[in-house]
Amino acid sequence: MQLLMYRPSTSAVWADALFASMLQRSDEPSAGQVRKAAAAAMCAYGGQGCAERVAQEFGDHPETAVARMRWARGVAGEVFAARGPAHDGRRRRPGLRVPGLRRWRLVTR
Numbered sequence: 001m002q003l004l005m006y007r008p009s010t011s012a013v014w015a016d017a018l019f020a021s022m023l024q025r026s027d028e029p030s031a032g033q034v035r036k037a038a039a040a041a042m043c044a045y046g047g048q049g050c051a052e053r054v055a056q057e058f059g060d061h062p063e064t065a066v067a068r069m070r071w072a073r074g075v076a077g078e079v080f081a082a083r084g085p086a087h088d089g090r091r092r093r094p095g096l097r098v099p100g101l102r103r104w105r106l107v108t109r
Helices: 010-020 031-060 062-080
Strands: 002-006 103-107
Touching: 010 031, 010 062, 031 062
Parallel strands: none
Antiparallel strands: 002 103
16 A cells, blocks of 8 residues: 545635635625635635635535536636636636645545
8 A cells, every 4th residue: 555645626625715604696796706715714724724614515415516516616616717819828826725635535446
């Protein structure tokens, strides 16, 4: 067995934060509101805490959690990814730092 480092993508971390935030799809939020809500969730819970809240929701209410995560991933991908004519194919880091991106995963071969 070998230990490998697992790093979730930045957009996945922000999607977890948006999922854990109080923002609702029905609010039809602007990009600024999405950034504020995700940043507030990251400050309140941290990256690990947001992931734990996502896991809890999928355990308690999987039927609604799927739709919310689909929405959160789509919005996070639009808001936090590089877009527009200046986009050269490389991903840009969003202005907000994400602490604790390093996780370990046991891999058997």
